[in-house]
Amino acid sequence: MDNLADDSISNKGVGLLPVIKDVLLQLLFALMPFVAYNIYYRKLTVNYSRNFIILICSLCMLLSMTFASSVQSGLIFDVRYVIMFFGILFGGFMTGAILLIEFLIYRLHIGGSGMIDAIIILIITFPLSVLLATLYHKSKHKFWIVFIAGISFSLIPLLVLYITKPDYILSHFIFNVLVMPVHNSLGIWLLVTLFNKSVSDKELYLQYIQNEKAEAVNHVAASLAHEVRNPLTTVLGFLQLIKSGTFPQEKTDRFLEISMEEIRRTEQILSEYLSISKPLVPFQQKLELTAQIRSVVELMTSYANMSNITLSADYPELPVYISGSPAELKQLLVNFIKNAIEASRDVDKGCVNIRIYEEAEQVAIEIQDNGIGMNPEQLSRLGSIYYSTKMSGTGLGLTFSYQAIRAMDGSVSVRSSPRSGTVFLITLPLAATDP
Template sequence: MPVIKDVLLQLLFSLMPFVAYNIYYRKLTVNYSRNFIIIICSLCLLLSMTFASSVQSGIIYDVRYVIMFFGMLFGGFATGAILLVEFLIYRLYIGGSGMADAILILILTFPLSVLLSFLYHQSKHKFWIIFITGISFSFIPLIVLYITKTDYVMDNFLFNILAIPVTNSLGIWLLVTLFNKSVSDKELYLRYIQNEKAEAVNHVAASLAHEVRNPLTTVLGFLQLIKSGTLPQEKIDRFLDISMDEIHRTEQILSEYLSISKPHLPFQQRIELTAQIKSVVELMTSYANMSNVTLSADYPSSPLYISGSPAELKQLLINFIKNAIEACKDVDNGMVNITVYEETDQVTVEIKDNGVGMTPEQLSRLGSIYYSTKMSGTGLGLTFSYQAIQAMNGSVSVRSSPRSGAVFLITLPHADLNP
């Protein structure tokens, strides 16, 4: 049983680089570095030699060959040389009757490690290189000890022919295989991240160019007509008004794109919700009148407090109410009603319209970036709104069907109950 415990302990030391890599690099957007390999291999070498296996005083067994080969394989020759110096200094410090044999074995195994690591990188049959490495590191120490200490090998025959080969062969196979798998997975993940970033940039660039080009084309056309000098003043004034409206629309599009890229800061302040809604309703009433839509609101008599950003809250309310008004433009007696409900631990804002409604497919995509139910929309207004509500620990739900209007329920936690 002590032998099994020693073998398992040494295998644990041999797998430390794999474990440390998965812990340290799990969330990083870079792969391993040579410094990481040097540090973790140096630590593993010290631990394995400090808690080495031994059946006779002065003769110790550990995973030094596994660690040095691994360090050279993934950190280069310089890493192997550093580990070699570390081993020599620490082995001289430990001393014992097996010190000379250990140095002799290292003289044989270190050049072999250099050769096998080179062959590993060049060969397509990497499994066989690992197999040969494990066998070599298992039997070279046995052969050297059999020549120099025959009685010791024969007296501890079972330990020498089982524990040492298992530790070295299994250790090197597990470490290299598992570490290679983790590195390959990480490289795939990094490539995926890069592709996602490139795709997002292309998507944003194409969408922004498309959205901005239309109003700019309109403005350019009107300016060319005005420049001709053949138009009456009435038309010039009209074209200038349209051009200014298009420039304002361009500014709004750019603001929506910028709002998506802004991080939602964790800092929030106490906001009186009723006052904010009253302000937004007053602001949007003229827009509703222009669209022949009746806008109304019902509030509780007592103040309602939530936590969040006043500017973001105002913007998201404008986005939802504006969308509701636009959904009612083409229906008779269009109506949008805002109702605020206070519950024990939360506040619910209901925005209800009798507009064109939405299909189940449209409902499932609401809030997705660049998706809009309007022909001229970017979809960024609702995307920003959903993100802002999530930043305030709130939620959004919606009920709708074609030609039956829509009901948006915005639920936000009560400020008094927030920690």
């Protein structure tokens, strides 16, 4: 602000409400960087940049000077010093220089009797802002730096104006010694404190994400090493027995058969890990769901028969269309049905039933078994890439399935209890009807 005034306290008789309105409007401009940061960077996995600070500060300064308060032609009231200090504090000296140039150009354009005073005040406050910003980053007592900045940017304009225009200061004395300092001090304190808190929270969030990624990589590496080591150890043992040449051909053939089976299992494990690492993107291919499920049921029926499990399905009478990838849909259905079959092996008259029905612009696929079920702790860990309820499982099948369902804008829920079976409910949006 260069020269400030308050009609409510002057002889012109303007009420107090316009003054409060102007102060609140300027505080809104002062807090715009904080609001914009929380809106723009809320979902981004990066923190603020210098370009963001330059852009938002330039906009705030332009708005505050455009809609500034004025009780005397050429004398305007705004939060330029708050924005200038904030820009230097979080954007560096280059940001401050850009804001300085913007201010000079726009203030010369506005003109008026307070233009020279404004330039004099800025000659004093700009280097002071640079100094205080430097001290802020080095000091442990940051609150006092912000406090000094607020008081300084309130007193310096008053002193300059008192020297150059004492009549103006005396005419609007109460406003200049009370409202303006409170406005500047409060504006700087709110903006710097709130923005700093948001930035710190964002840094903690980004650090948390990095730690989660590192932990996930560690889990995957440990799980992969464990899962691959077991079949390779088996293969190595049988190859050593075959090399000894002390076994009949029949046993040697059996050893080779087991070794090949273990190698195939290793290949399957690696394929599952690769499918997890490959990002899934939403597909828009239109699929007839019933036909897809029929083919999967036919494929899994022989596997169910080998396990003495009854596999059945209830299909809707009319075609049901969804959007997705045929390969991924087939894979996730195989994973759920295979798990249901394996969970029902140890119960009498094991059965798995699949039901498809529509509800509220969505289609539900219900996969129910009467198997061993799961306890609450097991339910809470389903979908983790390193967790499985099976002794020989990696948990990758369900992880891939959950990921594929989310890629199709779907959801999955599960109900289960020990020795009472499990129900997986997959919900997918229906495909848009062709015009």
